[in-house]
Amino acid sequence: MRLIGYLETSIGIEKMTATDGKIRIGLSMRYLGYHMAAWRHPDVPAAGAIDFNYFLRTAKKAEEAKLDMIFFADGIGIRANDTPKGSLARDAKNAELEPLTLLAAIGACTSHIGLVATASTTYNEPFHIARKYASIDHISRGRAGWNVVTSWSQQEAWNFSRDEHLGYEERYERADEFVEVVRKLWDCWEDDAFIRDKASGVFYDEAKLHVPDHKGKHFKVRGPLNSARTPQGRPIIVQAGAAEAGRELAARYADVVYSNANSMESAKAYYDDLKGRLAKYGRTPDQLLIMPGVTLYVGKTRGEAQDKFDQLQNLIDPLSGLAILYGVLGDLSEYELDGPVPDVGNQRVRSIAENLLALAHRENLTIRQMYKRVASGNNWQIVGTAEDIVDEMEKWFRAGAADGFNICPATLPQGVDDLTQYILPELRKRGLFRTEYEASTLRGNLGLQPLHFGD
Template sequence: MPGPKQISLGLSMRYLGYHAAAWRHPSADPDAASKFSHYRYIAQTAEKAKLDMVFLADGVGLRTQDRPPGALRRSHQTFELEPLTLLSALSSVTSHIGLVATASTTYNEPYHVARKWASLDHLSGGRAGWNVVTSWSEIEARNFNREKHMDYELRYERAAEFVEVVKGLWDSWEEDAPVFDKASGIMFDQSKMHTLHHKGKHFQVEGPLTIKRTPQGRPVLVQAGASEQGLEIAAASADVVYCSFFDLEPARAYYANLKGRLAKYGREPDSLKVMPGLTLFIGRTRQEAQDKFDAMNALVDPELGLSYLYQQMGDLSAYPVDGPVPEPPDPRIRSMAAKALALARRDNLTIRQLYTKVAAGFGGRVFVGTPKDIVDSMEEWVEAGAADGFNLCPPVLPLGLDEFVEMVLPEMRARGLFRDEYAGPTLRENLGLVPPRHRHAP
């Protein structure tokens, strides 16, 4: 009789944690996000715990805005390192854990991304993953010679073509193309080199990529879009999808919707892992967990809290902070704005109450409880067909990771929900994903 389904676990390690006041926690080093030693500890701790991957989200501009005035100076979403440089360094001090980072399809070229992530896959021995995003903020646009961000439909159209070009470049060489025959002087079998010759609406890319086929066949593709266009990109190409849901039923509907799209791309349901974000406040008792949650929230200044709603829903400063949450006047991220509004209406929240919830986990699902409570919920979501795993977003780093490893993982392992050892050296193996088929293979 088969045992319980294994739960995949990733760790988001951006900034100092996913609570708006993480840097003010007594255990936090406010300057840690600029220190390699901070990330080395996190990656090595996550690897010792046998987590699947660490993930570094990224934006190419300062997304936190000074709205309302005074908010910006209070935010720790300001100082951070360039992710691929950091993950390349971490690849030399880890051996099994996956290394995933974001790159924008709006402010990069396909050849750049294909080359950099193929390099990371080789440097890490097959542990690289690319998180595909289209970017969304005007600040990012102004850092790349634009006055405004590319239109919504256009940037997703560009993203879909971008991903296909990158995948094509990763198939530039068949696995056995290198022969390295010193006697004959033949370096590689030229019949197994494939030039892309891509000419599309947004890109013209000749190829081939100047990097041989990577240890994983290609880096793992991660995607986080919840829009119709994003869902199609994920169904066609993604290996892992990050998502954000507060409640089980909407998460289950999303999971079924996404998995139901795979067949038209010739894919099986288990070829894609769905991993909702989860911010945990862990206590040995429920009261201890609640006390931790309340103590963190007390460190959030009101003007900073309103700034988090601004990023999702637009400017709400004209509305009474203790009044009901209105329809978003100018949503920056439509899918997240819709979820926040639904939560506010379901629980009859005021603006102040909503920003407290958002600030506790950057808008993702927050769970407060004991290890048993947490694992009960994780198991329920997986058994209900709402998740294959979770992207852990600790409120404070590295404290939240240490607490998870110490208290939650033993409960998961006691129930047979999480492994004791890695399945293999590559990220694909540890996620239970089959290697991608080379498009030119016989």
């Protein structure tokens, strides 16, 4: 078995934090998969990212497998530079469907799977976001979730009348107030505010309307929201912040956090830190689920799984590979791909460059080998059999490093097929994953406490 990044060898078993002892599983569905060469795989439809039926088929497979939710990350710009020249034209991440439109359509065609998508607090307004996600929650009868992010790239700023993106502190200060306003808007109406009494002519109970009239540093929003209280009370809030400001936002507001860790030790440190912040906001550990991202390459044998990984690695276009290295090692396009990795100097982040150059020297890597190493991604990645992979997932879960996992498949729809064929049967054999949905809402299936007005 190959664990890309870190292999746990000796792990103590601790109590599970999930109240029902089950692992939560979400499926990331952006693009055509999370490997940069996914679109070139012979079994992947290259135009799938703009094909509704491609996503609907995958969402239905995820629902048939009883997964908790599907998730669409998003950016509001093409966040890449054409360096070396020609590399951007080889990148499939430049044409996709807008995720909230897509979620609404999928929500109308499914019945249980949770529906989560990213929306930025930097280039939206709270009223827009509150209304859109409330509508998706109504359309889906209680399955919507908002992944809260701030926009950080220059390319996104250029699309919204700015030459520079907002600074880190301002972005997160704005984000914190943004979420506060959205929650106020979602809480405008009590559960039974709408009487709709034809005989009396009274449509809603005036005493059960609460106008936010928010006035803050970044936003002035009177309200109320022109929507009834949603089936979940409020849509689920998801967050993925690893830095200090992001962790505080997650501790205050989030129901689910997507984390990024390549070892169980770092995952547990993050898990303990974030859960430890909840008490100061009057929250308990079971009110927040932490789900590290993981990419799985699974086969009947370890060799078969390794072949799946190697096939994708060999599909990486050299210009795409050089583009990955450009940001850390500089322009290597004039050098022989199968020659040694040179130090061209003047790297933007010299410390990272020195680490990669030391790795290249230590392992005698060529430029081609180096970009394949870097291209494999930042997620925790496992190559192995179902037993190998579930062993590791169970260790993280039982050790209190994860409440579940956000599966980031290398390719789609093959990733969900492999999950269904190999991983879920092994999880169910161990009693670690559901056989049927427990509820009709995302909140219910995640095992989170029901929301009451005023919570």
